[in-house]
Amino acid sequence: MDVFSLLAHGFSVALTPLNLFLAFAGAFLGTLIGALPGIGPVNGVAILIPIAYALKLPPESALILLAGVYYGAEYGGRIASILLNVPGDAGAVITTLDGYPMAQKGKAGEALALSAISSFIGGTLAVIGLTLFAPYLAEWAIKFGPAEYFALMVFAFTTLASLAGKNPVKALIASVFGLMLATVGIDPGSGVPRFTFGEMKLYDGVDFLVVAIGLFAISEVLTLMEHSYLGTAQRIKVQTKLVSMKTFMASLWSILRSSLIGFFIGVLPGAGASIASAVAYTTEKRLVDHEGTFGTGDPRGVAAPEAANNAASGGAMVPMLTLGVPGSGTTAVLLGALMMFNVTPGPLIFQQRPEIVWGLIASMYIGNVMLLVLNLPLVGLFARILTIPRWFLVPAIAALSFIGVYAVNNSAFDLLFMTGIGVVGYLMRKAGFPLAPVILGLVLGRLMEVNLRRALAISGGDWSILYASPLSKALWALALLSLLFPYLTGFFGSRRRPPDV
Amino acid sequence: MTERKSHKSDRITGVLLLLLSLGYGFEALRLEADFLADPLGPRAFPLLLAAALGLFSLYLIFKPDPDPHWPPTRVLLGQLAMLVSFVVYSYALAPLGFLLATTLEMAVLSRLFGADWRRGFLGGAGLALGLYVLFVFGLGIPLPLGRWWPG
Numbered sequence: 001m002d003v004f005s006l007l008a009h010g011f012s013v014a015l016t017p018l019n020l021f022l023a024f025a026g027a028f029l030g031t032l033i034g035a036l037p038g039i040g041p042v043n044g045v046a047i048l049i050p051i052a053y054a055l056k057l058p059p060e061s062a063l064i065l066l067a068g069v070y071y072g073a074e075y076g077g078r079i080a081s082i083l084l085n086v087p088g089d090a091g092a093v094i095t096t097l098d099g100y101p102m103a104q105k106g107k108a109g110e111a112l113a114l115s116a117i118s119s120f121i122g123g124t125l126a127v128i129g130l131t132l133f134a135p136y137l138a139e140w141a142i143k144f145g146p147a148e149y150f151a152l153m154v155f156a157f158t159t160l161a162s163l164a165g166k167n168p169v170k171a172l173i174a175s176v177f178g179l180m181l182a183t184v185g186i187d188p189g190s191g192v193p194r195f196t197f198g199e200m201k202l203y204d205g206v207d208f209l210v211v212a213i214g215l216f217a218i219s220e221v222l223t224l225m226e227h228s229y230l231g232t233a234q235r236i237k238v239q240t241k242l243v244s245m246k247t248f249m250a251s252l253w254s255i256l257r258s259s260l261i262g263f264f265i266g267v268l269p270g271a272g273a274s275i276a277s278a279v280a281y282t283t284e285k286r287l288v289d290h291e292g293t294f295g296t297g298d299p300r301g302v303a304a305p306e307a308a309n310n311a312a313s314g315g316a317m318v319p320m321l322t323l324g325v326p327g328s329g330t331t332a333v334l335l336g337a338l339m340m341f342n343v344t345p346g347p348l349i350f351q352q353r354p355e356i357v358w359g360l361i362a363s364m365y366i367g368n369v370m371l372l373v374l375n376l377p378l379v380g381l382f383a384r385i386l387t388i389p390r391w392f393l394v395p396a397i398a399a400l401s402f403i404g405v406y407a408v409n410n411s412a413f414d415l416l417f418m419t420g421i422g423v424v425g426y427l428m429r430k431a432g433f434p435l436a437p438v439i440l441g442l443v444l445g446r447l448m449e450v451n452l453r454r455a456l457a458i459s460g461g462d463w464s465i466l467y468a469s470p471l472s473k474a475l476w477a478l479a480l481l482s483l484l485f486p487y488l489t490g491f492f493g494s495r496r497r498p499p500d501v
Numbered sequence: 502m503t504e505r506k507s508h509k510s511d512r513i514t515g516v517l518l519l520l521l522s523l524g525y526g527f528e529a530l531r532l533e534a535d536f537l538a539d540p541l542g543p544r545a546f547p548l549l550l551a552a553a554l555g556l557f558s559l560y561l562i563f564k565p566d567p568d569p570h571w572p573p574t575r576v577l578l579g580q581l582a583m584l585v586s587f588v589v590y591s592y593a594l595a596p597l598g599f600l601l602a603t604t605l606e607m608a609v610l611s612r613l614f615g616a617d618w619r620r621g622f623l624g625g626a627g628l629a630l631g632l633y634v635l636f637v638f639g640l641g642i643p644l645p646l647g648r649w650w651p652g
Contacts, residue, residue, distance in 0.1 A: 225614070430569045
């Protein structure tokens with residue numbers, strides 16, 4: 001079947017009333033979560049998983065909702081960036097550079113409108129890219145053997161290590177920690193319980209959801225206790241304005257270039273919206289900033305990062321869907337959600353469960369249109385949400401985390417475990433250990449071990465099978481290169497990194 | 502200047518991680534499969550992980566980063582109070598019921614985030630009621646009413 005008939009099938013899934021509603025709910029909640037400083041997409045997605053699970057949604061519907069939160073958050077992040085000079089999420093850090101100066105000049109409405117349109121273009125171009133590339137990548141990836149898969153996962157961890165956080169070794173430690181968590185429970189190969197210490201509750205393994213919510217949301221709440229700068233806006237008035245055609249045309253090339261940059265950076269494992277927006281902004285500054293107006297409220301400086309971060313979140317879906325190997329914390333959480341719904345991710349999903357992949361892709365076209373509508377005329381509504389006082393907002397996040405985890409198993413043990421993981425996550429944040437590799441390790445651990453053991457079973461215990469084929473050789477070389485990369489260039493090592501997602 | 506900076510946090514973390522890798526590794530060594538479906542068995546992957554963690558933790562001990570800024574005592578006490586409230590809430594949820602437990606928990610948390618008790622209770626009660634209606638009646642997800650609830 002060609003791409004168009006597959007996509008048509010996807011639309012028949014996405015256009016059912018339930019899925020349309022979920023796409024809208026995802027877009028709305030995503031914008032909200034993105035807009036609120038302190039909860040990013042990863043927290044939002046993690047908190048919503050138990051609700052989707054408890055509602056017994058079919059997997060494609062759950063994914064439509066959760067993905068909507070993910071890419072919707074990149075729309076919402078800009079609102080606080082522009083109005084408050086505080087990024088709503090990590091992908092919107094760069095948007096403050098020109099967004100806030102524009103607001104100070106009284107052009108907040110224009111900045112919001114232009115960034116919404118840029119977000120829409122970036123997001124939609126990324127979905128088109130996803131539509132075109134994903135089937136080919138999946139077809140190619142089907143030929144991967146267990147050795148190639150193992151090498152690919154190592155590559156995912158090493159790129160994440162070199163990009164997420166300042167110290168690659170700390171990211172590697174975080175990865176190994178996640179992988180260790182994944183080994184807890186009954187070993188699928190031999191039936192032996194591992195690292196359970198006789199605790200029956202651990203026989204099924206460490207609950208992914210409990211770890212995800214504890215690690216991200218609870219640790220975030222603990223971190224927020226420290227920060228006083230996240231003050232709430234007193235009174236924000238936003239006129240919903242349309243951007244002038246002249247300003248839009250002046251930014252159009254920046255938007256298109258940044259969308260491309262964002263998409264490809266998003267596809268790379270480990271590099272997400274925050275890196276994409278930074279690279280796009282720097283590129284545009286170099287290319288078009290002849291008068292030195294970037295940083296003083298140049299509309300192109302708002303358009304470029306917003307197009308890029310939205311394109312990146314679409315691009316990040318490519319490896320998650322086609323290879324089953326996510327490249328960021330949020331896509332790892334999405335993948336973990338799929339696994340909770342008993343869907344095995346990877347290239348075969350395109351053949352076995354096309355309704356999931358294509359339903360999701362189709363819903364992303366629809367979701368982006370909904371987001372444009374939500375973010376143009378209704379932006380004032382979301383801006384008003386920024387006035388919710390912090391003493392209410394942060395406890396509410398905690399309450400939602402607790403209810404969500406409780407709703408799945410009705411177990412106080414889960415709540416305590418989540419709190420414990422939250423403390424670990426907080427200490428990790430403080431000590432400079434990125435959190436995304438932990439969740440990636442937890443999600444990929446089983447798969448990584450299974451592939452390793454399968455490869456060694458094929459070779460009869462000969463470890464050289466891991467690097468026998470040219471493809472696995474190439475993947476190992478890339479993995480090594482990505483680890484050395486920070487030291488080779490000094491570029492990524494010296495620059496202060498935006499907070500990881 | 503750089504010499505004077507303390508590196509204690511990473512060193513301590515490194516030692517703890519080294520202990521973790523040893524404990525995890527020894528636990529892995531004790532794993533025995535009754536039959537071997539594959540040449541590696543249940544031990545090999547955990548042992549690889551233990552070795553990797555051991556290696557990385559040594560790196561951390563010998564090349565630590567400067568200490569992060571740990572929050573002042575006032576904040577630490579607040580965080581501790583918050584954690585205690587989480588533990589109490591975890592145990593109290595089923596017996597007290599969602600509405601009462603959440604209202605109390607929200608009041609405590611709001612207080613920790615700078616609201617006065619009155620606002621905390623009102624906000625907490627409002628949120629608890631709203632979430633209860635949303636979850637139980639809107640989404641059909643049951644939440645405990647508490648053991649004191651008649652019937």
